[in-house]
Amino acid sequence: MKTLSTLDVVSDVLVIGSGIAGLSFAMKIADFANVVLITKKEKAESNTNYAQSGIAAVLSPSDSFETHVKDTLDCGDGLSKRAVVEKVVREAPARIQELTELGVKFSRTATGKLDLGIEGGHSKRRVAHAKDLTGKEIEATLLNAVAKTPSIKLFENQIAINLVMKHNRCIGCYALDTESSAVQNFVAKITVLATGGIGRIFLHTTNPEIATGDGIAMAYRAGASIMNMEFTQFHPTYLYQPKEASFLISEALRGEGAVLRDKRGRQFMADYHPMKELAPRDIVSRAIDQELKRSGDDYVFLDISLRDSKFIQSRFPGIYEKCLSFGIDITKNPIPVVPAAHYCCGGVRTTIAGETDIKNLLAIGETACTGLHGANRLASNSLLEALVCSHYAAKRCKELLKKRPILHSFTPWESGNAVNTDEAVVITQNRDEIRRLMWSYVGIVRSNKRLTRAKKRIALLQEEINQYYWDFIITADLIELRNMASVAELIIDSAILRKESRGIHYSLDYPQKLLTAQDTLLKKQDVHTALT
Numbered sequence: 001m002k003t004l005s006t007l008d009v010v011s012d013v014l015v016i017g018s019g020i021a022g023l024s025f026a027m028k029i030a031d032f033a034n035v036v037l038i039t040k041k042e043k044a045e046s047n048t049n050y051a052q053s054g055i056a057a058v059l060s061p062s063d064s065f066e067t068h069v070k071d072t073l074d075c076g077d078g079l080s081k082r083a084v085v086e087k088v089v090r091e092a093p094a095r096i097q098e099l100t101e102l103g104v105k106f107s108r109t110a111t112g113k114l115d116l117g118i119e120g121g122h123s124k125r126r127v128a129h130a131k132d133l134t135g136k137e138i139e140a141t142l143l144n145a146v147a148k149t150p151s152i153k154l155f156e157n158q159i160a161i162n163l164v165m166k167h168n169r170c171i172g173c174y175a176l177d178t179e180s181s182a183v184q185n186f187v188a189k190i191t192v193l194a195t196g197g198i199g200r201i202f203l204h205t206t207n208p209e210i211a212t213g214d215g216i217a218m219a220y221r222a223g224a225s226i227m228n229m230e231f232t233q234f235h236p237t238y239l240y241q242p243k244e245a246s247f248l249i250s251e252a253l254r255g256e257g258a259v260l261r262d263k264r265g266r267q268f269m270a271d272y273h274p275m276k277e278l279a280p281r282d283i284v285s286r287a288i289d290q291e292l293k294r295s296g297d298d299y300v301f302l303d304i305s306l307r308d309s310k311f312i313q314s315r316f317p318g319i320y321e322k323c324l325s326f327g328i329d330i331t332k333n334p335i336p337v338v339p340a341a342h343y344c345c346g347g348v349r350t351t352i353a354g355e356t357d358i359k360n361l362l363a364i365g366e367t368a369c370t371g372l373h374g375a376n377r378l379a380s381n382s383l384l385e386a387l388v389c390s391h392y393a394a395k396r397c398k399e400l401l402k403k404r405p406i407l408h409s410f411t412p413w414e415s416g417n418a419v420n421t422d423e424a425v426v427i428t429q430n431r432d433e434i435r436r437l438m439w440s441y442v443g444i445v446r447s448n449k450r451l452t453r454a455k456k457r458i459a460l461l462q463e464e465i466n467q468y469y470w471d472f473i474i475t476a477d478l479i480e481l482r483n484m485a486s487v488a489e490l491i492i493d494s495a496i497l498r499k500e501s502r503g504i505h506y507s508l509d510y511p512q513k514l515l516t517a518q519d520t521l522l523k524k525q526d527v528h529t530a531l532t
Contacts, residue, residue: 007185008409009155011036012401014172014188016160016215020135021365021386022194023142026152027102028394033401035152036186038175040159040476041210054106054129054252055099055387056122056380057092059114063124065089072381075121075280076374077503078517079228084352084371088381088388095387096128103141107131118255119379121280127380132250132316135383158184159476160214163191163222163361164410170222170361171408178476183413189405190397193219193348193363194390198232201484201491202341203439206235206248212480213487215367219348220486224356226522227369228346229487230494230505233377234444236260236284238340239323240299247322249302249337251379254278256315258304260288261334263297282376282504285339289444292338301334339444343382345373345504346494349521354393360405362397364389375503375517420473427468427477430461434484438491446495447508454492461485494520 011034015022018039026035058068068089073080096114100106106128107115117127130137146152158175161183165171172187195215199207220226237249254260254277259267272287273279279287288300304312309331313320316330323330347369354362365386372385441454465485469478500514501507 007412008187009036009184010187010407011153012188013190013192013397014038014186015192015194016173017194017196017365017367018143018154019194019196019365019386020138020142020383021367021390022192023139023146024387025192025194025364025390025394025397027142027145027149028390029397030149030151032398033151036155036188037146037152038155038158038160038186040178040214041157054117054127054134054380055092055096055383056126056378057096057128057384058089058126059093059096059128060116060125063126067124068092068126071122071124072372072378073374075376075378075503076372077376078374078513079371079502079519080374081371087352087392088370088372088385091388091391092384095384095391099138099141099387102145104138105130106134106137117252118278119251120254120275120278120284121378122255122278122380127252127255129252131314132252132318136318138383158186159479160186160195160218161413161474161479163218165222165358166408166410168223169359169405169408171410173218174413176474176476176479181473181475183474185410185412187407187409189407190360190362190400192354192393192397193361193367194365195367197366198344198487198491199341200480201434201438201488202232202443203435204238204338204340206238206340206342212484213344214480214483215363216344216347216490217483217486219356219358219361219363219367220490220522220524222358222361223524224358224361224363225349226346226490226494227349228375228494228520229344229490229522230498230520231345231373231375231503232341232442232491233281233343233345233504234285234339235342236281236288236339237302237335237337238342239326240336240338241326248340248342249319249335250316251281253302253304253316253319256304256311257307258302259306260284260337261301261303262291262295263301268300280376281342281379282506285444285504286506288337288339299336299338302337303334304330305332305334341439343377345369345375345377346491346520350389352389352392353396354389355396360400362393364393371519375505415473424477426464427475427481430465431477431481431484434458434461434481434488438488442488442492442495445506445508448496451492451496454488455496458485458489458492462489490522493522 193215198213199205
């Protein structure tokens with residue numbers, strides 16, 4: 001074994017990512033492990049920070065675990081794993097209580113009870129929220145707790161490049177310090193991927209710029225199995241602006257009575273589903289997509305102006321202020337909206353405790369695919385999954401550390417003959433092409449022709465990007481571009497392999513659902529094994 005260098009950053013556990021999954025996991029293991037947590041931007045930047053709606057949990061006498069389980073399974077369209085769903089649902093109240101004790105200020109009624117919201121796919125009010133700024137409230141509380149915990153060291157502006165493997169064991173990662181441009185060795189007994197989603201590979205997305213699928217791409221390159229990547233959830237209501245605003249209009253508005261109208265004022269959701277605006281997200285997204293293609297319009301309207309103005313401003317202060325900044329008073333006027341890429345139901349295949357098929361590598365949060373969401377995520381089950389799976393992963397991490405895994409150092413990063421690039425425009429152009437390609441050919445409605453075109457083009461882009469990766473000094477933009485191309489390829493390959501329409505994967509060539517629900521599995525150099 002190579003001797004550990006004083007330049008190596010060494011820890012029991014390395015956590016990559018600073019959203020709800022990474023932060024809550026770090027807090028849970030801090031009393032028995034020293035933790036290094038790296039994040040590629042400023043610490044508060046994550047998908048969690050933009051989550052508006054809340055956390056689904058059975059918190060009222062009129063609700064039941066059985067009902068929450070049924071709603072989740074129905075939304076998952078036959079692909080959710082019942083055992084995982086039941087464990088997550090039953091853990092939910094305890095995890096909400098844990099956040100409350102940590103200091104998260106959930107919205108409450110005049111009597112002090114939790115003010116529970118309802119969203120698409122839910123049959124009961126069960127969404128605990130902090131007005132429409134739930135993610136921001138949770139993120140701030142967790143970051144404050146982490147800052148007060150001596151056994152957790154947080155490194156900002158560190159973008160992971162590759163996981164480092166030794167005999168099918170993960171022993172850490174290389175990461176680029178985006179301020180100094182130096183590559184650092186992060187050595188750990190256990191490595192945890194909590195890098196969030198993949199939304200930025202699509203042209204229109206509710207996700208922040210950091211959501212480039214880094215954890216999924218790194219895990220795939222390291223040899224982990226990737227599951228159900230064809231299931232990209234498109235949020236139905238993204239604020240439409242000529243210049244991209246990247247702002248989500250929460251599903252909770254529809255839960256509180258907002259209706260969808262076309263430009264002529266017609267309410268159209270009754271044509272598509274008996275639950276109308278409260279239908280599952282895939283149905284609402286496809287309905288809007290179909291209406292736009294039929295009419296040729298650029299957007300539809302979401303109208304909550306029928307509710308009392310004081311209620312709107314109190315319940316949705318963040319959305320009210322954001323829309324007002326664009327000249328839209330939602331207490332009086334409808335909001336122009338379009339669907340946008342929102343959540344990845346697939347990811348690195350894991351157990352509920354985050355275990356992958358690589359030793360000493362865990363994955364949690366949106367990076368992971370536990371089987372909870374199946375073919376379509378039930379609204380507000382994502383923050384819940386991150387909390388519950390982090391809880392189980394922390395328990396599993398403690399067991400793994402008891403086995404006394406050895407720290408393995410590895411050689412410093414070598415740039416070889418790589419030089420500084422004078423053609424950064426290549427990265428920008430390729431990034432833009434991937435996003436437009438995925439939006440046009442691998443979007444809400446898919447076909448064999450579109451997917452075939454996408455596969456051919458992504459192969460050419462991969463070749464160009466990989467050559468660029470080896471020829472030039474590594475940069476943050478290049479790391480993200482490489483990961484985006486890998487994730488795009490995984491989504492395309494997965495979509496081609498699914499010969500049916502199920503959940504949020506809809507194919508014009510295979511409009512029917514197969515009798516048996518199967519997962520799509522991909523592993524490096526092994527894409528032909530697929531459906532299992």
